[in-house]
Amino acid sequence: MLSALILIPFLAAAIVGLTPLKGTICRNIALVTAVTTLGINIVLGFQFDFQHPGWQFAQDVPWIEWIGLNYHLGIDGLSFPLLLLNSLLTLIAIISTSQGIQRPRLYYAMLLLLSGGAAGAFLAQDLLLFFLFYELEIVPLYFLIAIWGGAKKGYAAMKFLLYTALSGILVLASFLGLVWLTGESTFDYQTLREHTLPLGSQLFLLAPLLIGVFIKIPIFPFHTWLPDAHVEASTPISVLLAGVLLKLGTYALLRFGVGLFLEGWVYLAPWLAVLASISALYGASCAIAQTDMKKVVAYSSIAHMAYILLAASASTRLSMTAAVFQMVSHGLISAFLFLLVGMVYKKTGSRDVNYLRGLLNPERGLPVTGGMMILGVMASSGLPGMVGFISEFLVFRGSIAIFPIPTLLCMVGTGLTAVYFLLVINKVFFGRLTVGLPKIPPVKWKEHAPAFVLLLLIFAFGLKPDWVTHWSEVQAIALLTGG
Amino acid sequence: MVSTEVKRSKSYFIDEYIARLEKGDALLDDTPQNLVEVVGILKSYGVVLDAYSVNLCYIADTQFLKLFPFFKYFNGDVNTKKFLKFLWHDRINYEYAEYCMKAMFWHGGGGLDAYVDTPEFAAATEELIKAYFKYNPLMIGLHKAFKDFLPEQMRQMAYYSGLGQFWRVMSDIFINLSDSYDRGEIKCIPDVVKFILDGLVADAARPITYTVKVRDQEYDILPKSAGLTFLMDTGVPYVEAVFFRGTPFRGTVSYNAQAYEISYDLGMFNYGALYADPLPIGGAGIPPTLLMQDMRHFLPDYLQDIYRQNVRGEGDIRIQICESFQKSMFCVTTAAVQGLAPHPLNTEDSEEQMANRKYLKGWLNRILESQILKVNNQKTAEVS
Structure with missing residues (x-):
């Protein structure tokens, strides 16, 4: 069943990409594929045993035995929420793609490859298999930015490619080193996890892994590719980039950083917490200075992803659960905000904070978009009743006893979230509509449907957080105890 | 192709508009689109008025001296069906009429304002109060x-009555204008202005009176002998209050402080209908929204069709109505300016021309600060 989550998107990508189908048919195939994978994930969710700390629905088939590569898949409380997020956001990305998109066959094929690749990475229980999927998703994303991106798409796509390829090399170096030092002939995660290397070796292997995933997350100072990629990517791609792709980095951080090198991780944790607080404050400070709405959300992502590093550094039961929750929370909120910024851009042709004014105008503006933007800002700022509050509260509650100063600094970062987003809201949505702005076409309800779905989940998980935490709580303990 | 934008000084526009x-032209540009909008909107405005x-x-006639006139908007016909409709808000928003009345009352001007402060008015009201509360110690x-x-x-009741009588006349003028247009007699904007001017002139001397009855005894609050007339004592103060200084249009000019849209000179703020920024229409609590909401129920089909062709269709219809309404008010203002001029505006006597130009310059100094240039797609230089 788990293979279906990878094979169905790949098969659909092949059909869409290699056969001369019309654009609408390609879109429909992509939609059916996304709905199917989401359906499979929901079925898996009903069959998932929350109390079981290990792998479930595992599949282990030898693939290329002489290099130790096995086709080993499985899900646990860490990967399952991200799989669900991936399938949901893929569906939302397809729905929010313009029906008149250029070169639809290639576009939908790349989108499906991206989705399948991300699912494969979350499912892989073999380090080499994880690396293959981790690298695989770079290719479609490169094309999605380079072909369907904005004015500086070539630059942004190349920067993304170079950074994330380097990230992959570093992660692979760490994995190869681990296999070499343990003397194993397999890349199987569980097998490698049973070895405990000396602290020096752990630090030696953890360093490249950390730099690799810090690029992917991204954490300051390895972040510079992200704002460019977000700004140049189209709205659906920004949704996937923020909602899923960045999570590959934090997933690798928890799965391999904590899971394979626990002692080294604990040794470095105080420094990682400091780095998390610097990244959070840096992201927030940069967001304040931006004049492009998309860049504000992009820098906000850098700040909010740093909370996951803080929570992982604290390595308490609560903070590890919080890290998973923050991944889901950020995935939903950032995707929501990117959809809304995309809507503003689609209707006004601008994202410039110094140009746009008064978009909350009830008759000629974008009142529903603006209203939802305010709710998104409230969620991102951590207002109670929404998913952002729960995730940030759990992160800070789980971390403050271990790293009080970095946690307090991250809390300042949360305060700054309200500052930079309210600056945007105040300028762009309040006051008088921009003089000379061409008449803004109305937004149809179906155009807002993807954002409504995300908003519903933002409230649902904010009011009923145990729907997420009960997936990851047991697994969080297992990661810390080596279980 | 390189496009250029010409900006001209205010004095240039004063000369242009005087000419x-x-x-014999109007403040508003004479275009077929403007004609359809103005006539169509004045028809619905006539119904609402x-x-x-x-x-x-x-x-004014029945709710005077009632401290709690709960059902004043029901015109004496209070029943459950009407009450539920009232609560549902699918009704004429009479509140807007009261906003206009209060604007006139506040800004004053004209003979009515002067008369309500006279001893005669005080004596008449005193007599009425004593009679009305005869059995209420x-x-x-x-x-x-x-x-x-x-x-x-x-x-205040005198103003209720005065504005009610003024609008009675204006309503008839606007409905008749629409009928003339339907018969093909109105072909351009100057025709609209002439029709309104003729209507104003015809009723200029119409007396404004106000009489109430208490237990079969009539009390003349504004007697005919006060000499109050339609044009000078209600029309002109109305134009001043609602078109230029207008309380009812407060809130229709919204500013964004962070975008440096607040003028340092607070005296620059104008809230009248001619100055109103139509964009905030639709916002809760903004009185013009009530008027636009009322007018949308009575739009002629040809105007509704024009609005539907807009980018947002009927989504921003109240703003479109406000824009058309503003155009129509420039026509009414033109008629008022022509009607009050010291000499016929087409006079060839140079002394009369000089007097007229002095008179027109006074009006245009105020009117050019309004939305007229924007409505006519003209741009003025920042330094005038």
């Missing part, structure tokens, strides 16, 4: 303790 008015007028006169006692309260209520 335009002397030629009729309802406003009836209600204002009803309140509590109110008579309160009246003695607070001498200004009830007379002030009657001053």
